Amino acid sequence: MYLAYLFLAGTVALEVVGAIASRYSQGFTRPLPTAVTVVAIVGAYYLFALALHEGLGIGVAYAIWAAVGIVAVTLIGVFALRDRITRTQVAGVVLTVVGVLALQLGG
Template identity: 40%
Template sequence: MPWMLLTVAGLLEIAFALGMKWSQGFTRPLPGGLTALAGLASIYLLSLALRSLPVGTAYAVWTGIGAVGTALAGVLFMGESATLARLACMAAIVGGVAGLRLVQN
């Protein structure tokens, strides 16, 4: 269950990052409010996952999901470049996060 909470928290972190762009610096009320809710929900779910997961592993997974997910969303939906170097860096993040999950005790 804590890993599921952490995964949802990471997905909400992506929504938060994309929402900041959508809200145009929190100048648009509805997108700004939804962005704030996504950020708060993400942190809350992370805090629940931290009840039973090691903080270093959980935080790295949370930020990894957010970083890679947001970068992929930028490529897929916002016209950002998908160079081999960028994709390799995203793969390195995924590999590092997966490694932390595998060696978590």
């Protein structure tokens, strides 16, 4: 099961790279950021498939992927890219994490 979570961590990392690269792709008009986005997202789904193959349930695995990705992209956006975030949006991110924890701990 350890390997499944390692694959899931790779999934999240590649998805975050893809999301950030897509910001710089200018609507997929810039070749390098577009290529990085496509390769990262395809790689993320490949690693996700491996995580599922190693025994993670799809619902919980996808929830973890989504929540960790949301937190990571939000933090990168706020601290590295100078995005603004409201208290309500922070509460939404926190609730997302709490929901995923409930899914994980409930099983």
